Amino acid sequence: MKYKITFVLIFNFFSLSILAQVKNSAMPLERFFKSNADSTIIIHYESNWGIKPTYFILSKKGDTINTYTYITHMKSDRRNVLPHNLAYRLYQNTLVEADINPYFNTKYLSADSLKAFWNEVSVLKAWYINDDQIDGVGCAVDKNDFKNQIFDASNIKLTLITKRGIKQLSFYAPQYYEKEVCPGRVGRQVIIKIENLFNAYFKQEW
Template sequence: MKILATSILLLICIYSCRGQTKGITPMHKFFQKYADSTIIIEYDTDSYEPHPYRIISRAGKSVNTFSYEPIDNSWKTLSSSKKNFPTQLWYELLSRKTLYKNRQADINIFFNLVEINPDTSLRIWKDISKFKPWQLLDDKSYPECSNIAIDAGYSIMHLITKKEIKTLIYYAPYYYEEQCPGNKNRQGIVGIERLFEKNFPKLPNLW
């Protein structure tokens, strides 16, 4: 009975977590069209703010790295100057200035090349490939751990090929790997995320 209750709780976390990803965006479809295979790590936020992404993509023999960081703090100056504007004008300016927060990720001013040595980029790709990302399953396939994490973070990975875009979502994989070690799928996402963290510039404080 305890195992059954635990499984139900974890499944609730998993399916509610599916609302945490921003889903398939124009950026994903761009890479599906123009690259052979792409791995995108999406970083969940604590609010409705836009998500940052880290990307590694292979086309032919070339491996390239990118980031999508929706940063625009200029609206804060406008926000703090409310007393200097008529109410309606200030509201309309601010609402238009922050429209970018509602836009899906795309190839725009927030999308940038991450300059990593080509040999290093290829090594990163090979290191990621050791975890066999296209064979990984996410949490909906194995509610196995009896120690439940409450209000923990999510790990989100998108796997893109010409044929499909596959999204894997893991709830608190670092915690569960520590509490219930040995799951190859959780080990995979933890290992892949750590490679991104190690080799990509640190994500800025977006907001």
């Protein structure tokens, strides 16, 4: 019985630790919108190619809709030769966690465009789709599938935020797998539509 009690206590402590990690894993930017908006959608990309953190944000509080960007591109004249330590420090500055800081900016869209953007995204019901964490990356594997796998593309990350919580979805190369290899997965179809909408409304920023 002593061992069982010890095991239960350890298991409960471990479970609480996991829950705490999940709760605290959100970026400061995500936590800000959780506290200060009713509903927020953030899209960004991750890859092994060193893509700088760039976030495109659609957010609503009450009846007010806004769009924002978070872009950490270093702007410098390539003809300048910077001292190594200075160049490295500037690079390090781009690696800070996304937050409300000088990299965060508002993106102007007309009131009609904001309303249309929000409605077009909302109708896709992104909260209810499965991502690659549930459905799996790529396609169902059989003996002929490995030739169609790719390993140098990027992940589309979609973050959904409300007062109740933060949900993070991840899709690896959805355009490729949906259009070239194994079409028909609903989650991929939805993220492609959402990406296309963000492309259209943020077109000056991409």
